[in-house]
Amino acid sequence: MWKLFVLIGFVVLLIIVTVYIRQQISGSPSSISSSESSLQIPQISSAENDNSKPEVVARNLDTPWAIAFLPDRSMLFTERLGRVRLIDNLDILQSTPVAIIENAKEIGEGGLLGIALHPDFSSNNYVYFYYTYSNKGEDTLNRVVRMTYEDKRLSNEEI
Numbered sequence: 001m002w003k004l005f006v007l008i009g010f011v012v013l014l015i016i017v018t019v020y021i022r023q024q025i026s027g028s029p030s031s032i033s034s035s036e037s038s039l040q041i042p043q044i045s046s047a048e049n050d051n052s053k054p055e056v057v058a059r060n061l062d063t064p065w066a067i068a069f070l071p072d073r074s075m076l077f078t079e080r081l082g083r084v085r086l087i088d089n090l091d092i093l094q095s096t097p098v099a100i101i102e103n104a105k106e107i108g109e110g111g112l113l114g115i116a117l118h119p120d121f122s123s124n125n126y127v128y129f130y131y132t133y134s135n136k137g138e139d140t141l142n143r144v145v146r147m148t149y150e151d152k153r154l155s156n157e158e159i
Contacts, residue, residue: 058093061085063106068115071122076149078129080104080111084154099147099154104131110140118146125149 058064063080070076073089082104083097104112110132118126127149132142147154 055091057087057091058085063111065111065113066115068117068127070117070149076115076127078112078115080113081106082112082131084112084115084129086152094152098149098152101129101131101145101157103133105134105140107132107140110142114144121149127154 061079062083064085065078065080067075067077075087076098077085077087079085082101084099084101086094086098088094101112106112112129112131114128114130116128118124118128121127125148127147128144129147130142130144132140135141143159146158148156
């Protein structure tokens, strides 16, 4: 049963991230009106036309799982055991985690799994996380929380 909750939570997180990305690409809030006959998908250049090459920006991580790109081009990412890490806009991994979510329980496919920025992140600094936790020792549950990102730290976890 917990796998179903993980799947549902992940789908919700994907929807939030998709809406955010569409807003960033279009520069305006996402809306689909009845007059639109088809969904417009942005064109991405193919690998054949792209001169960039994959590049390693961090090593020795513990099960990295999800990434959120900040407006300054830095990256927040999750490690399933409960750490949130930062790679700054110079591609330097910060040695100290920006947060450690103590309640995250890395078990099976569980742990600190998802991260998404609020659509108005630039004005409110809200970041959402999806993680597995244990309420009474052996049970496995999932939750979505919101935290505030300021000065390269996350704080104020709210369910």
